[in-house]
Amino acid sequence: MKIDSHQHFWNYDKREYGWISESMSVLATDRLPEHLAPELQSLGFDGSVAVQARQSAEETAWLLSLADRYEWIKGVVGWVDLRAVDADEKLKTFARHPKLVGVRHVVQDEPDDAFILRPEFLRGIGLLKKYDLAYDILIFPKQLSNTISMVEKFPEQRFILDHCAKPCIREHGLALWAEDLTRLGRYTNVYCKVSGLVTEADWRNWTPADFTAYLDVVMGAFGADRVMIGSDWPVCTVAGSYAAVMGIVTGYLNSLSADEQAAVLGGNAARAYHL
Secondary structure, eight states: OOEEEEEOOBOOOTTTTTTOOGGGGGGSSOBOHHHHHHHHHHTTOOEEEEEOSSSOHHHHHHHHHHHHHOTTEEEEEEOOOTTSTTHHHHHHHHHTSTTEEEEEEOGGGOSOTTGGGOHHHHHHHTTGGGGTOEEEEOOOGGGHHHHHHHHHTOTTSOEEEGGGGOOBTTTTBOHHHHHHHHHHHTSTTEEEEEOSOGGGSOTTTOOGGGGHHHHHHHHHHHOTTSEEEOOOBTGGGGTSOHHHHHHHHHHHGGGSOHHHHHIIIIIHHHHHHTO
């Protein structure tokens, strides 16, 4: 089974999606399952994992309702306020739905680089294993060091790093990111999504070769058994078509064995998310 491990849906509302700037105006419209389905089918993908795009319990419920309607939405990574005193009860309620497979917080936008180590947030992370939920890590490279400290505290929790921690591809920022990513990769309960890379590159002038060094680091750090492909659709469309963006990774994988390719293209997502 081939699975796009990272994509989003929304009914566009300027107030709710304020992060969609003028330079991303192509995203300022509804993006729904009927828009993604032809893209998946064109590349032979069997399904996807829908990931939260705003920090709202209402959105999580809406994504789960879409997953009820569309069999090919294999799982949902939603948002629950892990810092809340009633986080346990909220997780219990959402986890009753079999397609809730994980939770994510937009840590990259938190002004405190040590947000991920705050006691109330750590308390919430500690609840996830009880409900068989993964945690998606959304950070910038500057937050990798604190993220490693957080991961150290939860050796039995499944973690999935989104977008390879967003390396500064546009500025050719490789060395420090590579060092920290390699450290994170030593924790075998952490997986990594090769997704969202085009939006960290030059949107108009990238070539597949621009990503090779970064993919080499990811594969060296995590291995073919802990890396998964993701499109980051529709966000990726600011910098390229669905086929072109997915082609960066599928082209890179040509040098791997058939079993390794199958793992990156779906098997690892199924295992990491318990799909």
